[in-house]
Amino acid sequence: MSIIRSLVLISHDPESKLLGSEAIFAAFIEQLHHYDLQDEVSVSYATDIGQSAASPLVIIYPEAVIYGPIKPEDVPHIVEEHLYKGRIVEEKRAPTKGLSGKVAWLPVRKGSNPAENRIVLRNIGVIDPESIEDSLNQNGYEGLAIALTMSPEDVIKVISASGLRGRGGAGFPTGMKWGFVRKATGAKKYVICNADESEPGTFKDRMILEGDPQSIIEAMLIAGYAIGASEGYIYIRGEYQLAIERITKAIQQAQKIGFLGEGILGSSFNFTLHLHSGAGAYVCGEETALLESIEGKRGEPRTRPPYPTTQGLFQKPTLINNVETLANVPAILRNGAAWYHGFGTESSPGTKVYTMLGNVNVTGLVEVPMGITLREVVSIYARGMKKAPLKFAQTGGSSGSIIPASLQDTPMDFDSYRTAGLSLGSGALLICDDENCIVDIVKVLTNFFRVECCGKCAPCRVGTQRMYTTMTRITEGKGKMGDLEELELISDTLTNISNCGLGETAGTPVRDMLKHFRAEVEAHIKLGICPTGICPMVAEVPEFV
Ligand SMILES: Cc1cc2nc3c(=O)[nH]c(=O)nc-3n(C[C@H](O)[C@H](O)[C@H](O)COP(=O)(O)O)c2cc1C
Numbered sequence: 001m002s003i004i005r006s007l008v009l010i011s012h013d014p015e016s017k018l019l020g021s022e023a024i025f026a027a028f029i030e031q032l033h034h035y036d037l038q039d040e041v042s043v044s045y046a047t048d049i050g051q052s053a054a055s056p057l058v059i060i061y062p063e064a065v066i067y068g069p070i071k072p073e074d075v076p077h078i079v080e081e082h083l084y085k086g087r088i089v090e091e092k093r094a095p096t097k098g099l100s101g102k103v104a105w106l107p108v109r110k111g112s113n114p115a116e117n118r119i120v121l122r123n124i125g126v127i128d129p130e131s132i133e134d135s136l137n138q139n140g141y142e143g144l145a146i147a148l149t150m151s152p153e154d155v156i157k158v159i160s161a162s163g164l165r166g167r168g169g170a171g172f173p174t175g176m177k178w179g180f181v182r183k184a185t186g187a188k189k190y191v192i193c194n195a196d197e198s199e200p201g202t203f204k205d206r207m208i209l210e211g212d213p214q215s216i217i218e219a220m221l222i223a224g225y226a227i228g229a230s231e232g233y234i235y236i237r238g239e240y241q242l243a244i245e246r247i248t249k250a251i252q253q254a255q256k257i258g259f260l261g262e263g264i265l266g267s268s269f270n271f272t273l274h275l276h277s278g279a280g281a282y283v284c285g286e287e288t289a290l291l292e293s294i295e296g297k298r299g300e301p302r303t304r305p306p307y308p309t310t311q312g313l314f315q316k317p318t319l320i321n322n323v324e325t326l327a328n329v330p331a332i333l334r335n336g337a338a339w340y341h342g343f344g345t346e347s348s349p350g351t352k353v354y355t356m357l358g359n360v361n362v363t364g365l366v367e368v369p370m371g372i373t374l375r376e377v378v379s380i381y382a383r384g385m386k387k388a389p390l391k392f393a394q395t396g397g398s399s400g401s402i403i404p405a406s407l408q409d410t411p412m413d414f415d416s417y418r419t420a421g422l423s424l425g426s427g428a429l430l431i432c433d434d435e436n437c438i439v440d441i442v443k444v445l446t447n448f449f450r451v452e453c454c455g456k457c458a459p460c461r462v463g464t465q466r467m468y469t470t471m472t473r474i475t476e477g478k479g480k481m482g483d484l485e486e487l488e489l490i491s492d493t494l495t496n497i498s499n500c501g502l503g504e505t506a507g508t509p510v511r512d513m514l515k516h517f518r519a520e521v522e523a524h525i526k527l528g529i530c531p532t533g534i535c536p537m538v539a540e541v542p543e544f545v
């Protein structure tokens with residue numbers, strides 16, 4: 001009997017799929033047979049490896065070497081060198097320095113686009129993220145100093161007047177949330193920065209944490225002062241190693257200078273900050289699962305109410321905000337609420353960071369005012385489609401909406417999107433063209449939810465599995481017309497009776513596919529093949545981790 005000595009994991013999020021992860025998988029299988037290694041090396045897919053900017057990625061264990069971006073034609077060399085001869089292929093390794101450093105990585109045209117405003121990303125690629133002095137030279141901690149001259153209630157008034165809304169997906173008014181925690185009874189309160197960011201294709205929070213960690217510490221201090229908390233946690237995705245290193249250093253530097261600790265800036269305000277690393281579950285980004293996880297319990301969402309604002313971490317009132325939300329806070333304190341309101345739309349002021357992915361000429365992050373359209377993002381910032389015209393974009397990583405080309409002129413802000421039946425999600429935009437099969441991509445998304453479902457409640461546990469099985473059947477050419485009604489029923493049930501946001505949004509891609517591309521799905525079923533001729537119509541995706 002052979003013993004498995006190596007494991008090859010291939011990223012299989014929608015972006016990786018568009019860029020050939022299935023062909024990479026097939027190439028590994030073929031090459032392992034060629035070198036007679038098929039019994040010693042196991043190959044598997046991973047729904048998301050957390051380094052979307054270098055997709056598709058391949059990780060080889062036990063060495064844990066990450067290669068990327070990889071093309072199918074790279075595989076023979078990697079198998080021969082790494083798996084057969086035991087030599088790491090240095091030139092194919094994914095960037096280890098992370099995405100931001102001293103050198104600007106952002107692929108947008110600097111300063112030449114009038115619509116681009118960097119509030120959140122203003123220091124990324126500009127300062128040395130490991131130097132608190134660099135941060136101080138860029139007005140770091142000025143927002144905190146201003147906040148400490150005000151009453152906590154007045155700080156909350158400024159945040160409310162700015163109109164800032166949560167960038168973690170739901171767009172909840174930030175000042176209102178701060179006010180709830182301020183008013184909650186209890187001497188002990190917490191501030192938490194949600195940096196779990198586990199949706200496939202999303203890496204904006206990682207860039208902020210890697211590129212400007214002091215701004216997040218400053219924002220948490222301002223939030224802590226405003227709500228009356230003396231302790232905070234940054235809950236960070238475990239794979240974000242560089243961000244973890246930089247935040248750890250940033251906390252040490254802030255402690256040394258006296259921004260963290262007791263009597264901050266000569267005031268009576270004290271604040272301690274901890275870093276808590278997640279263990280790889282998407283559901284732990286859901287705020288109550290996150291609380292359970294910090295408390296050392298299994299990461300399952302709680303039943304609400306009570307809400308974290310009154311009974312959060314260790315049952316104490318807790319403020320939870322997304323990284324990007326917090327990154328706006330110091331600038332608002334420095335420049336004022338009216339200044340912030342000058343960007344974006346009346347009901348969604350400010351900017352939004354989008355992760356542009358897919359079949360466009362330029363991929364990467366862009367920060368633009370709320371309210372610009374998908375057409376503008378694609379034509380100005382992504383510099384147009386690569387080959388074929390836009391067919392649809394998928395927002396939010398996996399739980400957002402599918403926006404067909406016919407809706408690309410809808411202003412991208414919370415309320416315009418809600419009115420159009422869409423959701424912005426976390427801001428990842430997977431941009432797909434006429435050569436991408438909607439059925440195939442939605443199948444990959446249903447697999448993500450099936451794998452990430454925590455299993456606590458039956459509608460999600462059963463529904464996500466059923467949705468995936470049905471989608472797989474359709475992509476195999478074995479679908480029936482009744483499958484469409486079943487998919488609709490499952491997605492409605494998931495939305496209506498799931499316990500948490502994961503289940504509530506798991507049916508969105510399927511529902512949007514049926515709403516906007518029903519004829520294409522029906523054609524898959526009637527013809528038994530992909531009508532566009534582009535969907536591989538493969539059998540069930542091999543084992544995922
Ligand atoms: C399954 C699931 C995963 C989530 N993951 C994240 C995440 O990684 N980061 C985040 O900020 N919010 C995430 N959220 C939303 C949070 O529950 C919460 O609404 C958010 O952190 C609030 O911050 P905000 O008001 O600043 O947007 C997730 C929600 C669900 C249902």
Ligand code: SF4
Nearest residue numbers: 455456457460500503
């Ligand atoms: S909806 Fe899904 S992820 Fe949320 S609690 Fe239920 S089983 Fe868990």
